[in-house]
Amino acid sequence: MLLVLGRRLANIIPTMLAVVALVFLLFSVLPGSFISGMNEDGRSTIDPAVMERMRKEMGLDDPLIERFAKYVAATATGDLGISFRTREPVTKMLAGRIWPSLKLVLAAMTFAILVGVTLGFLAALKPGSLIDTAAMVGAISGLSLSQFWFGLMLMYLFALKLQWLPSFGYGDGGLRNLILPAIALGVGPMALLARTTRAAVLDVLNADFVRTARSKGMSERRVVEWHVLRNALVLVITIVGLQFGSLMGQAVVVEKLFAWPGVGSLMVDSVFQRDMPTVQGCILMIVLFFLVINTLVDLAYVVIDPRIRYR
Amino acid sequence: MTTPLLKVENLRIALAGDGVTYDAVENVSFEIGRGEAFGLVGESGCGKSITALSVMGLLRRPLSLAGGRIILDGKEIQNVSAAEMRRLRGKRIAMIFQEPMTALNPLSPVGRQIAEMFVLHEGANWNEAMDRAEDALRQVRVPSPERRIKDYPHQLSGGMRQRVMIAIALACGPDLLVADEPTTALDVTVQAEIIDLMAELCAAKGTAVLMISHDLGLVANMCQRVAVMYAGRIVESQVADAIFATPTHPYTQGLIDSLPRLGERARRGRQKLSEISGVVPSIANYPAGCRFNPRCPAVTDVCRTIVPEATPLPADGVVRCHHHG
Amino acid sequence: MSLALKLPRLRLKGGTSLWVGGGLVAIAISSAILAPWIALTDPVLDANLMNAELPPSWEFPFGTDAQGRDIYSRIVWGARVSLSVGIISQICNSLIGVTLGLTAGYWGGWWDDLVSGLTNLMLAIPSLVFALAIMAILGPGLVSLVIALGLTSWSYSCRIARAQVLSLKSQGYIQAARILGYGDLRIMFTQILPNILGPLIVIATLGMGGAILAEAALSFLGLGIRPPFPSWGSMLSEARDQITTAPWLSVFPGLAIFFTVLGLNLLGDGLRDYLDPQSTTRRG
């Protein structure tokens, strides 16, 4: 079992290295253009002295390979450079924001799994019924929602009109502030999980071994318990892993909407203030989030499906 | 004649298309005595598998039992309550299927899938059930069963998996084993072993067999009586040897003459195989009258309009053809 | 970009999802094209502070914004931006994804490893985050938005195309073509591509919905088209501050996005059922 764990964690490193290289390419090779041409109509909004300091700081004049090696070495040891705006180390700025972002993403995913998978199961067990049609219409609508608009509507209804919940902000980090952003963020993945679970359960229900189980004289309830449940779960887990990627992306917008002090909102602010080191730091942090959570989901998959363990 | 173990009378199975329903199987009747092996032969789509599923009460949408009676040991079971049917399945009548690759739950050890039978039908606890599962594996001659019960299906070969299926089916000593093309997906040498194993175990336990296959030779070799199905109807049913010695229905004759048989070429030199012209009709466009008429060499007008009656043959045989024999 | 590889099929009766989806998309596209004729006022110039923040009425069906501009007209004009960004970026995604996926699946070897590595890399970075990064470099604006969206979510069509090619490669008619002397390119474009168009069209349609959502999100963050030109996302961004005083400012652009994307998703589902009705049974 540990071998599998080791192997899965090991392949985070090459992907992370590739991402660092890509980010380096994007931000350290190309910025020559962006530092000079600050906005569309060609006027440079930063005075030359500041620009010179930025060039020196980013070491734009050293040879490429050397800069890349220095960059990778620094990133590996957690030094993500200095923020242009606040002059603080990016790592320190990020540190405080990791937990709020993680909390939001995990809350959203929990909501998505609990509601989505249950809806999917109920819909599959009674195909064509009212619950099935309602769940699926709800699901495709959930998929078509823009998460930030849905958040805005939730904020308007529950926070401003009914005043049950705070309209934005992290507050004391309690649950009350977490509910609206988590639901807004989780509605997309919830819809997708409902549809995928329904398809997975239907596929399993039509599988040959379920027919064998029925031929053994089992009640339909026991067929689902002993044979359908686990097989459907395996199919759903693969989608949960994949879903995390897009969830991270959506979190950026939802955090900005709810003024949530997470990595996402920091990234948006840094983009506006041309604070490139911080933007790079945020990207690497979000990707690390994604890879770690994805690997954990992968491991759950290996635990449940013996076919993987033996390969 | 003692009451037969299983008696199927004018069975009719309907297939619900969109807006119209078709008769996938029409007035099929046969009997299987206690401990007897009965073969149901036919090409793909002739309705043999769904006949087997209807005996087990496993027909699901869009298929449904539209008529006829299924009598097990003198008692009608075609519309008993679901709970009562469940008590019969696995205990009195059991079934094995064609695809060994997909017929077992990939996420559960094979031993446990056998043990389920003892827990379900004999109220055994899991430890006791697992021990009996090990014995069941030994009975179907799976090597080192104490290790194999922990294996998952993907670790076993096709032949091994089919042995597990047989162990599951015969676990609670059923009176009837329904085998739906059990060896079609297996290689010739493995097929021979599985057929011999099935015949031996069923003979030893006095279990009757309803053997479904498209291989006339295989069925004739293993079963006492054989029925030939074409396009949802039984066209001929006789004692096994008679089917090959004196095939009566033109379709049966055509089938036997069209298949190249070992030793034939050495005896009479290479003859052009006698062909059955045309194609197998699909359920949506079954011809009127005798459904074999478009392909039958002895077709006349009556065949195209009137469904032939069942005329008896020696030794309880039957044939449905206007110009039989 | 909430989009999965294997979207399940809806059991709506017959082609309902095809017709409803097609209808919604038709409405959205026609309103974009006919904007000059069906809009009541000019989206930018007719700013008249006299009727600022008026609720929906006969004169202004969707009400007016803080500068007194008619929301309905801005939505109709905004459709042009959102739809064009969605369609163009999805076409880029599909072209890149299909060419990479097709060649990687067919030739295999080191090229397949390279493309697969690149795809996994792209999937590791959430596409909205990647788009944000590109926007940070190129600066806000419509062109950089299309480039950002067009380059970041091709991995889905690539994976679908590659999986389709791998499953078709062992089919008899592909091997027969090679034995008959067909060249690789001829096989890819005359034998393989026509047979995988179905799933690719479905993915492209669903991808368009995703691209419109992404454009709305980026515009909402203020990175989209420069004000005062309207796009649904930027309208929502402006409407956010008046959420309490003029809630209708945020409702209608949001609904426009929702129904367009819903239309595309339904159309995608309907197309899958139409193009490959017995997909499971025939392959089952």
Add this chain to the structure above:
Amino acid sequence: MAEPLLSLDDLAVHFKVGNALAGGIKTLKAVDGVTLDVKPGECLGLVGESGCGKSTLALAIMGLLPPTRGAMNVDGQQISGATPPDRMKMARTVQMVFQDPYASLNPRQTVRRTLADPLRLHGITDKAEVEARVIDMMAKVGLRPEQADRYPHEFSGGQRQRIGIARALILKPKLVLCDEPVSALDVSIRAQIINLLLELKDEMGLAYIMISHDLGVVEHVSDRVAVMYLGRIVEQGGWQEIFENPRHPYTRALIAAIPDPFHRAAISADAKARGEIASALNPPSGCHFNPRCPLKADICTAEYPAFGEVSPGHRAACHFRDRVG
């Protein structure tokens, strides 16, 4: 002695299986040293069960799989490493008929285009000539001209196989490799396709390699027969020799495994093989068949038997080839 059309010399196709981390890299010897010839106009039957490598051998002969070892010579031309012009010449010499009629035709292409494209590709551009050859070839395989503009889904399995055969013959090859051409078809139409293949063979002077697991079909069509087990040829000879006087226990087991309703048991039942087919990943030591062989002795596990001659043209790889029978 006519120059052989196809000659294989110690041909081998090995695959790397598994990855460096999980359990290391093993080599799967799918085809492991096959030497055989096919003379013009001759039909060589290739028999073996799943996993014996006959399909891999077929792909290697067609140039779709690069061989790991050994030489392949078609009509005096080396195959492996063939450049594009060679591949075009190869296309006019060797062609293939596939097993699954539902997967062997491009669903988006009409019959006319499926047959005409190869002609145009090979330089026949004159419209009238292309049309004439398409219609003529369709007639040869029993299809009517008006069916030329139909798509594959409008045809039955048997008709699709006819289209596959027409496509294989459109370039007038000398050798056609048939990979299980009838095993996926309905039983009652197999004879139509077997007769068609034999007629075309005589009419166009073709050589066939007939791959099949159905010994009845192989005996009917073959002039010479080769039996494969775990990537190697274990017995080879004239059809009468192989079926009447088989000298390798595996060949005998194959024949004994066939259900024999006519009780013409040339081979006694005890010649049946036991146990499971070994895996090509780690074949048993010595003779690969020893774990399943009824005649197994110490020498069988020690040393792989020579492919010795039993009589002119009849060879068997078994230490007891002379004593058997």
